[in-house]
Amino acid sequence: MILQDSRPLLEVRGLCATVNGTPILKGLDFTVKSGEVHAIMGPNGSGKSTFAKVLAGHTAYQVTAGQVLYEGRNLLEMAPEERARAGIFLAFQYPIEIPGVGNSQFLRLAYNTLQAERGKDELDPLEFDDLVREKMGLLEMNPEFLDRSVNEGFSGGEKKRNEILQMALLEPKLAILDETDSGLDIDALRVVSKGVNHLAGKDNGIVLVTHYQRLLNYIVPDYVHVMDGGRIVRTGGSALALELEERGYDWIEAEASAEGTLS
Amino acid sequence: MSAVLQNLVNQPYKHGFVTDIESDVAAKGLNEDTIRLISTKKNEPEWLLEFRLKAFRNWLTMAEPEWANVKYPKIDFQAISYYSAPKAKPKLTSMDEVDPELLRTFEKLGVPMHERAALAGVAVDVIFDSVSVATTYKHKLAEVGVIFCSMSEAVLEHPELVKKYLGSVVPTGDNYYAALNSAVFTDGSFCFTPKGVKCPMDLSTYFRINTEQTGQFERTLIVAEEGASVSYLEGCTAPKFDTNQLHAAVVELVALANADIKYSTVQNWYAGDENGLGGIYNFVTKRGMCKGVNSRISWTQVETGSAITWKYPSCVLVGDNSVGEFYSVAVTNHHQQADTGTKMIHIGKNTRSTIVSKGISAGQSINSYRGLVKILPTAYNARNYSQCDSMLIGDQSSANTFPYIQVRNHGAKVEHEASTSKIGEDQLFYFAQRGVDAEAAVSMIINGFCKDVFRQLPMEFAVEATKLLGFKLEGSVG
Numbered sequence: 110m111i112l113q114d115s116r117p118l119l120e121v122r123g124l125c126a127t128v129n130g131t132p133i134l135k136g137l138d139f140t141v142k143s144g145e146v147h148a149i150m151g152p153n154g155s156g157k158s159t160f161a162k163v164l165a166g167h168t169a170y171q172v173t174a175g176q177v178l179y180e181g182r183n184l185l186e187m188a189p190e191e192r193a194r195a196g197i198f199l200a201f202q203y204p205i206e207i208p209g210v211g212n213s214q215f216l217r218l219a220y221n222t223l224q225a226e227r228g229k230d231e232l233d234p235l236e237f238d239d240l241v242r243e244k245m246g247l248l249e250m251n252p253e254f255l256d257r258s259v260n261e262g263f264s265g266g267e268k269k270r271n272e273i274l275q276m277a278l279l280e281p282k283l284a285i286l287d288e289t290d291s292g293l294d295i296d297a298l299r300v301v302s303k304g305v306n307h308l309a310g311k312d313n314g315i316v317l318v319t320h321y322q323r324l325l326n327y328i329v330p331d332y333v334h335v336m337d338g339g340r341i342v343r344t345g346g347s348a349l350a351l352e353l354e355e356r357g358y359d360w361i362e363a364e365a366s367a368e369g370t371l372s
Numbered sequence: 373m374s375a376v377l378q379n380l381v382n383q384p385y386k387h388g389f390v391t392d393i394e395s396d397v398a399a400k401g402l403n404e405d406t407i408r409l410i411s412t413k414k415n416e417p418e419w420l421l422e423f424r425l426k427a428f429r430n431w432l433t434m435a436e437p438e439w440a441n442v443k444y445p446k447i448d449f450q451a452i453s454y455y456s457a458p459k460a461k462p463k464l465t466s467m468d469e470v471d472p473e474l475l476r477t478f479e480k481l482g483v484p485m486h487e488r489a490a491l492a493g494v495a496v497d498v499i500f501d502s503v504s505v506a507t508t509y510k511h512k513l514a515e516v517g518v519i520f521c522s523m524s525e526a527v528l529e530h531p532e533l534v535k536k537y538l539g540s541v542v543p544t545g546d547n548y549y550a551a552l553n554s555a556v557f558t559d560g561s562f563c564f565t566p567k568g569v570k571c572p573m574d575l576s577t578y579f580r581i582n583t584e585q586t587g588q589f590e591r592t593l594i595v596a597e598e599g600a601s602v603s604y605l606e607g608c609t610a611p612k613f614d615t616n617q618l619h620a621a622v623v624e625l626v627a628l629a630n631a632d633i634k635y636s637t638v639q640n641w642y643a644g645d646e647n648g649l650g651g652i653y654n655f656v657t658k659r660g661m662c663k664g665v666n667s668r669i670s671w672t673q674v675e676t677g678s679a680i681t682w683k684y685p686s687c688v689l690v691g692d693n694s695v696g697e698f699y700s701v702a703v704t705n706h707h708q709q710a711d712t713g714t715k716m717i718h719i720g721k722n723t724r725s726t727i728v729s730k731g732i733s734a735g736q737s738i739n740s741y742r743g744l745v746k747i748l749p750t751a752y753n754a755r756n757y758s759q760c761d762s763m764l765i766g767d768q769s770s771a772n773t774f775p776y777i778q779v780r781n782h783g784a785k786v787e788h789e790a791s792t793s794k795i796g797e798d799q800l801f802y803f804a805q806r807g808v809d810a811e812a813a814v815s816m817i818i819n820g821f822c823k824d825v826f827r828q829l830p831m832e833f834a835v836e837a838t839k840l841l842g843f844k845l846e847g848s849v850g
Contacts, residue, residue, distance in 0.1 A: 158448050165801075166804070189805055190809050199805050205798050206804050207817065208793060208816055209819075209823070211820045215806075218816065222812075279807075337560070
């Protein structure tokens with residue numbers, strides 16, 4: 110929802126980043142205010158996922174220029190875990206498997222770490238079990254997942270649901286979903302969307318990085334951005350996504366070149 | 373390797389402490405006179421001197437083993453002093469006198485109160501309102517007939533038992549280091565659980581009076597008679613710093629019919645600095661004999677210290693239906709080298725063995741599992757299950773698995789599983805993105821990896837071991 114008097118949650122100015130010396134982000138500007146849902150679309154290799162990982166602080170990416178403010182703080186100076194504790198959540202495109210570490214144990218550690226950060230009570234295993242089962246119910250997840258190792262042997266869809274479960278538990282201020290919809294069947298897509306819509310509120314911001322329009326049938330964004338060549342080349346309302354679905358990305362690239370926004 | 377991982381694995385050995393004690397030291401060098409001196413100093417009977425001399429003569433004919441996957445400069449056995457009796461160290465009268473740094477270490481490791489006192493050299497009865505823990509335990513043990521004392525004491529007070537069992541599992545000429553130990557051992561533990569007795573508590577060295585210090589060449593003998601059962605805990609998670617570079621211990625376990633021995637070790641000796649300087653060479657022979665039917669011997673070890681570890685706690689399954697178990701976690705960091713594993717020798721019918729080995733290598737360390745499963749023709753219907761898992765931290769360490777399987781009976785069933793995994797940047801980033809710092813993340817991953825072994829440890833030991841591994845690999849990552 111676009112609110113009149115909402116405060117900026119995330120302000121990105123002229124962000125440039127490289128991976129192994131190759132420039133990926135080339136002067137990206139982007140602002141999220143609380144309450145808003147943004148979708149970032151764009152062709153493969155346009156830098157969408159890199160942008161998501163740079164926001165989370167992945168060490169494989171080097172920021173070479175620009176500024177990122179999160180609630181007025183310099184985000185780029187914060188360690189990845191500090192960003193998470195400050196309320197930034199990244200739902201991974203490819204959630205990693207952690208053999209030997211029980212999912213419920215992991216979820217509780219993450220949950221209690223954030224509770225402590227927020228000055229709230231930590232939960233013991235029994236209390237936490239009640240909470241996590243309630244959230245799993247919402248996401249139509251089998252409680253069996255609690256007893257398994259984190260993401261180990263999960264199908265693609267199960268991994269994505271596990272990401273959304275974590276989001277539901279951690280209640281982030283800024284949730285970034287990196288292609289959470291890819292590889293999901295229609296039921297999973299519906300469930301994942303339910304989780305996201307459940308989180309959305311006037312105090313949160315949500316950024317959906319996606320390739321396809323179909324997710325946006327379930328989660329209606331306030332803004333749709335098109336990324337190309339490491340920057341945002343077009344911003345519009347939710348109708349833009351439909352237009353992209355119909356016409357592809359080429360026309361935007363062509364227009365952008367014509368306007369000289371791509372170098 | 374990233375900076376985070378570098379920091380994680382490169383923390384200094386924070387828990388070393390040195391006690392200055394005056395000792396009565398023999399001149400360097402090894403010959404028959406040295407051995408006679410040791411024997412005289414300890415007032416030993418003639419048969420034991422003969423035992424030592426026989427071992428020594430044997431040792432002279434043997435060559436230092438070179439098959440292990442470890443590298444170190446040749447040891448000069450004439451440059452070592454073989455007898456060093458610690459003079460009584462001053463007893464502190466209260467915990468307030470103990471070095472606060474040491475107390476903090478105990479606190480962090482969660483070492484039980486009475487153990488802290490004993491380790492710090494405080495008279496235990498002072499701490500616990502004149503109730504001496506050690507004395508209480510000793511009484512309790514005496515009531516059921518369990519003998520638990522130092523080897524020196526046992527030689528003098530229970531010579532018939534020592535004579536009967538000493539060297540019966542590890543003969544004096546068994547291997548180079550066992551022969552050396554048999555010639556020059558100074559002290560160790562002796563534990564005897566008589567027929568039908570279930571030892572009422574876990575036995576641990578710190579309950580033993582008069583033996584704050586054991587020698588460089590430790591000798592331990594544990595006997596469980598028919599139907600007896602005993603659980604023995606060796607060492608503790610508090611660190612042992614020692615100027616003696618070479619440690620060659622021998623541990624022998626004897627289980628008669630229906631007896632059950634459980635032996636748990638947490639080894640945290642000085643491992644040398646991050647450049648690989650210093651540290652203990654730990655060359656140990658540990659072997660248990662399941663002599664009687666239905667007997668069971670179980671080894672559980674958590675090896676984190678020493679510059680070099682060369683150790684293969686083994687079970688010889690002679691009795692029909694006997695069971696051997698080996699559960700091991702070996703952690704190496706910096707330039708540490710570990711070549712450790714087990715031997716399961718199946719001789720009796722229906723004998724069963726289980727091997728669960730977890731190796732964790734960090735830094736530039738080398739961690740090798742070496743295990744032998746041998747099924748003799750007499751071992752009808754024998755079974756073995758082995759599982760060897762390795763975990764690598766960083767990209768400069770190495771893990772190796774050397775399984776030897778010799779089956780000479782057609783009815784035997786032997787299974788071996790192995791895996792290698794790695795703590796990766798991406799796993800740590802995943803944790804970090806959920807607010808969990810690298811230290812807690814590594815600890816959780818390692819504990820998950822080791823849980824099959826930790827489950828086998830007695831409760832308090834398991835808690836300490838968990839924390840110790842955390843220390844060993846985490847450090848204060850900011």
